[in-house]
Amino acid sequence: MDQGTALPTFPPDALYGQNVAIHFLRKILYRKVTGWEYIPWFQCLNLGPIPLQAQSNRIAAPLLALVDEEWSQLRWFPMDYSQVRIYLPQSQGKHILLNIQVPVDDQILLRNPDLSMTEIHVWENNVPWFEAMNISDQAMLGCRLMAGGYRFAGDDIEKLPGGQKLITEIIAGTVACKHVWASGVSAAK
């Protein structure tokens, strides 16, 4: 039997000593990376049985929570035939267009093999919430989600000596900084 190929790896947002601006809801958190490690692919949530042509409840993924002052860069996909919407955190939908919230289905592995389109960032324990639609005419006995990526720890730049000056330079664009979004993007920012 074909045992399959490995899931793709992808580069981390930032390496040791680099600057990251984490956009979380209406805040921007400036951090200097002090450490990072891989989070290997694992099953982060099972949304449970879903009747045919029905939608699951919106369910948190507590296994993706981090301790204070840490954040992660994750990609994910559904293992089972379903269309899954993601919220980050609970009420902030991701992949929002004017008329729909675009779901992710298991075919994302064929259409976007490096899963770059599913990339999310989780700030501390503000985990994503998921809801799945069983669009088929057969009941699902489970709807499993896989996730993997990186975990980061960092120093608050504001509290570092010369931190305010560094933030001013980041905002001015004279110092490199990676901006990431750890919540849904709100037009009413």
Place this chain on the structure above:
Amino acid sequence: MMPTLLRGRERVGPTAQITVNGAPGAVVAYPLSNWASGIGTKSFILRRVHIQNIAGGAGWFNIGTGVGAGIAVHTPLYILNNIDNYFDNNSGLAPIEFWEDAVVWVAVLVAAGVLNVRMTVEERG
């Protein structure tokens, strides 16, 4: 067809022995890996089943759930007496996904007959 990256690992179940006639004689042919301390919910897909029929008589072979009270999940497969009966996804065995232990039993078992069953599955999750 399932995308390659969604595939699981191939696993072989223990040799299950059917010695009792009918659904009450249902025995586990593949036990789902469901240790509570493990991370993730597993399921498995039927890939191959080999049935060694030792004087059990020809008849219908069933795959389902429920030890000692089998409830069919797969349509019955007709097996012959005193022969190795073999089914895979190209010969009558549907790739059904199970979320609990799979059991097997036969509709009619000749007294003193025995069936040894070996199931190969693809376990996912």
